[in-house]
Amino acid sequence: MxxxxxxxxxxxxxxxxxxxxxxxxxxxxxxxxxxxxxxxxxxxxxxxxxxxxxxxxxxxxxxxxxxxxxxxxxxxxxxxxxxxxxxxxxxxxxxxxxxxxxxxxxxxxxxxxxxxxxxxxxxxxxxxxxxxxxxxxxxxxxxxxxxxxxxxxxxxxxVNFKLFYSFSTKEEAYKELNLNPKQRYIGCVSRIDVGKGWEFYLQAIAQLEAESLTDYKYIYVGSGKDEPKFKQMVQELNLADKIIHFPLLPQSSLAYVYNVIDAFVFPTIRKGESLGLVGLEAMACGAPVIGSRIGGLKDYIIDGQNGLFFEPGQAGELKEKLRLFMESSAEQKENMSSQAVKTAKLYSxxxxxxxxxxxxxxxx
Missing domain, CATH: 3.40.50.2000 (Glycogen Phosphorylase B;)
Structure with a gap:
């Protein structure tokens, strides 16, 4: 053929x-x-x-x-x-x-x-x-x-499991990204464009940190037309010390990102989010997905098992789901991580x- x-x-x-x-x-x-x-x-x-x-x-x-x-x-x-x-x-x-x-x-x-x-x-x-x-x-x-x-x-x-998998040791990932291995991270990977929901991610972080300072920092990987607005909002929300921004990265580097984060945030508001492969790639590396209840995400996120849902565009609800995840026990987080990997394997x-x-x- x-x-x-x-x-x-x-x-x-x-x-x-x-x-x-x-x-x-x-x-x-x-x-x-x-x-x-x-x-x-x-x-x-x-x-x-x-x-x-x-x-x-x-x-x-x-x-x-x-x-x-x-x-x-x-x-x-x-x-x-x-x-x-x-x-x-x-x-x-x-x-x-x-x-x-x-x-x-x-x-x-x-x-x-x-x-x-x-x-x-x-x-x-x-x-x-x-x-x-x-x-x-x-x-x-x-x-x-x-x-x-x-x-x-x-x-x-x-999902390419030869590339996206949970590393047995995370040291290499921290080193490659020049991150502190003693720090805890939440992450998001997406273009900084209309409909991607980057603004709700930043707003939710700002609300959470304003209520009670967490021991987390927040990674964002991506570039796009709205990048100047992204950087301006980071400054306006006083998040410069909390946000770590990487430009677009090759897939090999994304595997490092997924391995250093405790959870992956997928804040899209696009009804045209036909699958959301980055969420599955993050799951393959053991990161549960805190995602919008929209589009293709509804086909693979199981609320409370391999991730958490929030309503699209609702920064306040995203804040609460971030808090819920952070306050979960180590055993609960480990169970969610294991379920995330199992889900991703269905798409390998x-x-x-x-x-x-x-x-x-x-x-x-």
């Missing part, structure tokens, strides 16, 4: 985390004997760079679809790749498209993304198969677009690796 992998997000040396799950799905296909060509974009900066990049990317998609024979065209991110695929489908009706939809594909995060919705709908109706990361997202796609196209679930490449690459090729090999 031969597949053309299409995505406007793919890792590069400068941006190793950008679309890394796309590369992970590629590797799963390769490991299962599937031949994969690529029409992918790495991260571009500046308007001109993006314009040239997308023009070249679109031309490659159309040219590859017309001049080469593939069993399937497998696309990640319907919104930004629909246009060339719809053109290609008109020029060559025999091409079979498998569309893997994520996040803002279905639930636009900002008004400017709404313009893609008519093309997304058309692409999904013209696709041979659809892949979503979670049961929650599958229902969302069915309800919004009324598609009759078969929809399959595949959790975004899965080894556990799910056959699901993706099966989707392609099973004809409908």
């Amino acid at each position: 031969k597949i053309l992998l299409i995505s406007n997000m793919y890792p590069s040396k400068d941006f190793p985390s950008y679309g890394v799950f796309v590369k992970n799905t590629e590797q799963i296909l390769l490991d299962n004997g599937v031949s994969v060509d690529k029409a992918v974009m790495t991260k571009r900066t500046g308007k001109l760079g993006k314009l040239v990049g997308y023009a070249s990317h679109y031309l490659k998609i159309i040219a590859s679809g017309l001049t080469k024979k593939y069993d399937y065209l497998y696309v990640h991110y319907a919104s930004h790749n629909a246009l060339p695929l719809l053109i290609l489908k008109k020029l060559n009706k025999r091409v079979k498209i498998v569309t893997n939809v994520h996040g803002s594909d279905v639930v636009p995060e900002v008004p400017s993304q709404e313009k893609f919705q008519p093309r997304v709908k058309e692409l999904l109706h013209r696709s041979h198969k659809i892949i979503t990361p979670s049961p929650y997202y599958k229902e969302l796609v069915q309800e919004k677009y009324g598609v009759t196209t078969p929809i399959y679930i595949f959790p975004s490449g899965g 690459v080894d556990e799910i690796s056959q699901q993706l090729p099966t989707i392609f090999f099973n004809e409908v």
Whole structure:
């Protein structure tokens, strides 16, 4: 079987985390004997760079679809790749498209993304198969677009347990991150962008610390358009001594972060949070997830067992859940940690690796 992998997000040396799950799905296909060509974009900066990049990317998609024979065209991110695929489908009706939809594909995060919705709908109706990361997202796609196209679930490449696991000793992790091994940490890993909930994380910390100083410090890993606002809020809330901010890190470094934190906070308010793979990666390292009761998080967080829920956007409730976790006994925390690892194993690459090729090999 031969597949053309299409995505406007793919890792590069400068941006190793950008679309890394796309590369992970590629590797799963390769490991299962599937031949994969690529029409992918790495991260571009500046308007001109993006314009040239997308023009070249679109031309490659159309040219590859017309001049080469593939069993399937497998696309990640319907919104930004629909246009060339719809053109290609008109020029060559025999091409079979498998569309893997994520996040803002279905639930636009900002008004400017709404313009893609008519093309997304058309692409999904013209696709041979659809892949979503979670049961929650599958229902969302069915309800919004009324598609009759078969929809399959595949959790975004899965959790790589060769990378994400609970270290037997944490010394290396503290050393790599230049952190104090005697200090206790809570962590969050996310882009600093609209809908990610970073402001509620900071507000909850400020409220908690104002009521009673804790012996915790709080890690935030990420960069984004709202980073200036993030830094300003840290200062306004007098959290400079409590917040440790790292920029975007490669996955190998994220494993260190997950191993030094007692719990992972996932404060998203996005209805388009199609799975939340970072939460599962944190769980694999033994960190329970204190997360918003929203999106794909509802499919794997079990309140009180492997994590805690709070209502999206409610900083006060997040504060209380942080307090509840901190005041839990060592035995309760250890039980939550063990349950978190068990949950993550259900999403491990080894556990799910056959699901993706099966989707392609099973004809409908």
